[in-house]
Amino acid sequence: MTRRGETALRFSATGQLALREEPVITRLMTAVLERPELLSLAAGFTDNSQLPADSVDRAAAALRAKDPGKTYLQYGRNAGDPALRGALAAHLRTFPGETLPDIGADDFLVTNGSQQLLYMTVQLFCDPGDTVWVEAPSYFVFLELLRGLGVRPVSMPVTPDGVIDAVGCCRQLRAWRAKGVAGRPRLAYLMGAFANPSSRSLAADEKTALAEALRAEAPDLPVVEDMAYRELYFGEPPGVPSMLSMEVWRGHPVLYAGTLTKPFATGLKTGYGVTRSKTWREGLERIKGHQDFGSSQYAQALLREVMQSGDYARHLRGVRPFYAEKAALLERVLEEAGLRTCGWDWESPAGGLLLWLRAPDGLDTSFDGRLWSAAMEESVLYVPGDLCFAEGVPRNFVRLSFGALAADRIGEAAQRFARAAARAAARAAD
Amino acid sequence: MTRRGETALRFSATGQLALREEPVITRLMTAVLERPELLSLAAGFTDNSQLPADSVDRAAAALRAKDPGKTYLQYGRNAGDPALRGALAAHLRTFPGETLPDIGADDFLVTNGSQQLLYMTVQLFCDPGDTVWVEAPSYFVFLELLRGLGVRPVSMPVTPDGVIDAVGCCRQLRAWRAKGVAGRPRLAYLMGAFANPSSRSLAADEKTALAEALRAEAPDLPVVEDMAYRELYFGEPPGVPSMLSMEVWRGHPVLYAGTLTKPFATGLKTGYGVTRSKTWREGLERIKGHQDFGSSQYAQALLREVMQSGDYARHLRGVRPFYAEKAALLERVLEEAGLRTCGWDWESPAGGLLLWLRAPDGLDTSFDGRLWSAAMEESVLYVPGDLCFAEGVPRNFVRLSFGALAADRIGEAAQRFARAAARAAARAAD
Numbered sequence: 021m022t023r024r025g026e027t028a029l030r031f032s033a034t035g036q037l038a039l040r041e042e043p044v045i046t047r048l049m050t051a052v053l054e055r056p057e058l059l060s061l062a063a064g065f066t067d068n069s070q071l072p073a074d075s076v077d078r079a080a081a082a083l084r085a086k087d088p089g090k091t092y093l094q095y096g097r098n099a100g101d102p103a104l105r106g107a108l109a110a111h112l113r114t115f116p117g118e119t120l121p122d123i124g125a126d127d128f129l130v131t132n133g134s135q136q137l138l139y140m141t142v143q144l145f146c147d148p149g150d151t152v153w154v155e156a157p158s159y160f161v162f163l164e165l166l167r168g169l170g171v172r173p174v175s176m177p178v179t180p181d182g183v184i185d186a187v188g189c190c191r192q193l194r195a196w197r198a199k200g201v202a203g204r205p206r207l208a209y210l211m212g213a214f215a216n217p218s219s220r221s222l223a224a225d226e227k228t229a230l231a232e233a234l235r236a237e238a239p240d241l242p243v244v245e246d247m248a249y250r251e252l253y254f255g256e257p258p259g260v261p262s263m264l265s266m267e268v269w270r271g272h273p274v275l276y277a278g279t280l281t282k283p284f285a286t287g288l289k290t291g292y293g294v295t296r297s298k299t300w301r302e303g304l305e306r307i308k309g310h311q312d313f314g315s316s317q318y319a320q321a322l323l324r325e326v327m328q329s330g331d332y333a334r335h336l337r338g339v340r341p342f343y344a345e346k347a348a349l350l351e352r353v354l355e356e357a358g359l360r361t362c363g364w365d366w367e368s369p370a371g372g373l374l375l376w377l378r379a380p381d382g383l384d385t386s387f388d389g390r391l392w393s394a395a396m397e398e399s400v401l402y403v404p405g406d407l408c409f410a411e412g413v414p415r416n417f418v419r420l421s422f423g424a425l426a427a428d429r430i431g432e433a434a435q436r437f438a439r440a441a442a443r444a445a446a447r448a449a450d
Numbered sequence: 451m452t453r454r455g456e457t458a459l460r461f462s463a464t465g466q467l468a469l470r471e472e473p474v475i476t477r478l479m480t481a482v483l484e485r486p487e488l489l490s491l492a493a494g495f496t497d498n499s500q501l502p503a504d505s506v507d508r509a510a511a512a513l514r515a516k517d518p519g520k521t522y523l524q525y526g527r528n529a530g531d532p533a534l535r536g537a538l539a540a541h542l543r544t545f546p547g548e549t550l551p552d553i554g555a556d557d558f559l560v561t562n563g564s565q566q567l568l569y570m571t572v573q574l575f576c577d578p579g580d581t582v583w584v585e586a587p588s589y590f591v592f593l594e595l596l597r598g599l600g601v602r603p604v605s606m607p608v609t610p611d612g613v614i615d616a617v618g619c620c621r622q623l624r625a626w627r628a629k630g631v632a633g634r635p636r637l638a639y640l641m642g643a644f645a646n647p648s649s650r651s652l653a654a655d656e657k658t659a660l661a662e663a664l665r666a667e668a669p670d671l672p673v674v675e676d677m678a679y680r681e682l683y684f685g686e687p688p689g690v691p692s693m694l695s696m697e698v699w700r701g702h703p704v705l706y707a708g709t710l711t712k713p714f715a716t717g718l719k720t721g722y723g724v725t726r727s728k729t730w731r732e733g734l735e736r737i738k739g740h741q742d743f744g745s746s747q748y749a750q751a752l753l754r755e756v757m758q759s760g761d762y763a764r765h766l767r768g769v770r771p772f773y774a775e776k777a778a779l780l781e782r783v784l785e786e787a788g789l790r791t792c793g794w795d796w797e798s799p800a801g802g803l804l805l806w807l808r809a810p811d812g813l814d815t816s817f818d819g820r821l822w823s824a825a826m827e828e829s830v831l832y833v834p835g836d837l838c839f840a841e842g843v844p845r846n847f848v849r850l851s852f853g854a855l856a857a858d859r860i861g862e863a864a865q866r867f868a869r870a871a872a873r874a875a876a877r878a879a880d
Binding site: 027028032043048089091095159164189239313315 | 460462463468469473495498506507510514520522523524526566569573575577592598599613636669701715716727736739741742743745751797854
């Protein structure tokens with residue numbers, strides 16, 4: 021674990037886990053850096069052309085004008101800027117079905133992107149060796165986070181079309197209960213809207229059935245509903261409220277994970293969590309106190325200003341049709357290149373930044389498979405779908421992102437991907 | 451551990467530790483919030499009047515002009531902005547005695563303040579139950595961080611005047627070695643310049659003696675040299691180079707912990723670490739990949755611009771005499787109020803933001819003692835010195851900060867403190 025010529029260091033269990041496996045993101049980034057001609061449909065970045073430089077400048081000017089004491093450049097509170105948290109509480113109530121009369125600034129915690137919130141939540145509930153219940157597929161960066169803390173992700177049962185199988189969940193929970201509480205996952209992690217990678221949103225009855233299963237079999241199992249992509253809808257806002265507003269979830273420990281990073285500016289790196297569980301929130305706040313005792317106050321002050329001025333909402337009205345068009349473009353080129361007729365399949369996303377493709381049966385899309393080597397030859401990058409499953413199977417899915425790549429390169433990238441798919445299929449036939 | 455009316459949650463070992471004790475900072479902040487008339491000589495904030503709003507605006511304008519692609523508002527790299535890391539490498543070489551020809555951008559990791567760097571370093575090397583070697587006194591937030599991860603701080607031997615006792619260190623290391631490697635601390639943590647709380651700087655021969663002790667007894671014990679206050683010198687820059695540049699430390703695993711937060715703008719929350727150990731740096735980078743996959747790119751881009759334009763150096767030329775005057779004012783008022791004649795003693799700081807006072811023997815300065823209750827009656831806040839010792843003793847020290855409180859309030863605060871000291875002494879005589 022130590023480089024040649026270095027003093028051998030003795031690492032903790034966490035340190036050894038961290039050093040054991042190269043993260044996927046490193047592998048993908050190295051590919052990009054080594055081959056500048058490569059077009060990436062893998063990166064989870066947003067589109068630089070949409071980054072709100074004017075809004076940020078206006079917010080900075082407003083801060084100067086309003087606050088001669090310059091508190092926006094000083095340390096803030098560990099839990100986050102109270103005015104930003106208040107703005108977030110008000111903002112949450114603007115979504116369809118989201119009532120939350122009892123939720124206020126004090127129920128929020130601001131973090132370095134929602135990633136830190138997820139990391140701290142896992143620290144709070146999970147010891148090494150524990151398990152976390154995740155969707156199939158789930159967010160691969162979260163799966164890596166779990167493994168980095170020595171925690172094992174376990175897939176929830178889903179129906180063939182990807183819907184959470186509440187009956188199967190009940191059965192699994194009951195089996196765990198029979199083995200005693202130790203064998204059960206310590207946490208469940210779901211993405212409520214335009215999930216990464218599937219772009220699916222949880223339906224109301226799906227959430228209701230899960231709540232009922234949990235009430236019967238595991239009323240104390242903490243649940244995270246990650247809403248990172250919620251605001252990036254293409255047409256109408258999602259009609260299903262978060263678990264926080266659903267009567268059937270009342271009394272169940274739930275954390276809503278949100279972010280201002282993806283919908284506004286990734287460079288401001290500001291996420292947030294909100295929960296009715298005072299102990300959960302306080303535990304996170306304590307861990308944050310040790311980890312960094314508060315996120316950048318300047319980023320928070322800019323975002324508070326942007327939300328209060330209406331620039332945040334205006335920005336989103338602009339980016340929604342923009343990403344809708346990029347999604348449509350990516351789909352159209354893939355269709356025209358004949359991908360569907362070769363046995364590929366996908367659902368059109370209604371929001372988010374991702375397209376989730378099912379490859380023909382038998383085509384291995386993983387780093388070890390034919391599609392990956394063909395894609396390298398065609399100079400196009402994707403995320404192998406197996407990375408998004410807790411158990412690493414199935415191996416015939418692909419995640420494509422239409423977020424980062426400029427609109428005028430998406431067509432070319434999609435054509436390269438289609439050629440790679442054809443090439444991989446031809447080799448299979450050999 | 452769960453509030454009334456809440457579902458009982460089952461927390462991890464880390465979660466239980468986090469929830470067990472209220473952090474000191476919470477106790478101090480609650481006091482301030484409940485009693486607005488209170489003047490705080492406790493807070494580690496910098497002075498709002500010195501926050502560089504103009505420099506930040508200039509940097510923002512420069513970023514817009516130079517980078518129409520707006521990458522400064524996009525996600526950055528997990529390890530930090532390469533240009534900022536390059537600027538930091540160049541900056542480090544400007545200190546007296548700091549050569550570092552072999553250190554470049556790739557040896558740096560940018561973090562959410564240096565606190566995150568310290569947290570991740572402890573995660574990398576320490577399992578719960580392990581120990582970390584610290585100075586006596588040491589930075590109380592670091593001591594809390596350790597306890598939050600289930601790690602126990604242990605004091606290094608020091609001479610009566612606070613100098614590290616290299617002979618004692620040798621003896622302690624040898625005793626640990628006799629017990630086998632398991633009993634030895636996993637990490638040593640020192641503050642090289644204007645330490646929090648003592649404002650002491652490590653002398654060259656002190657660092658040399660420690661290096662020799664470690665070479666003999668523990669050549670693989672990782673050492674952190676925290677230089678958070680290094681740039682806040684009052685007169686000349688400290689003449690002793692960091693361990694990274696000292697020949698005697700060559701080959702020993704050392705991490706330099708720095709920050710742009712304290713010297714420039716606390717609201718930008720940007721720290722950094724630099725080490726020659728590729729494995730150490732890589733381990734930190736991996737953990738950061740799980741924890742937040744990169745700090746705010748906007749804060750980093752602003753700081754890169756500020757360093758490259760010369761505004762950073764200009765800012766420091768202004769704040770140094772400013773804090774020197776505040777330190778002198780605080781000392782003068784305490785002297786004039788007769789504190790020294792009542793048996794109090796302290797060294798004049800040559801930099802930093804803190805004054806470290808030794809109370810007369812027998813005067814308990816802790817939360818449970820007479821001075822604290824007298825200070826509450828006089829409406830002045832300080833940090834009890836016992837919090838800064840791994841073992842919680844001695845109990846006759848006080849940390850006062852001249853950083854945050856406006857210059858025109860420092861005199862009043864110092865008078866209140868002196869009255870509290872007199873009142874506590876009078877009660878002792880009763």
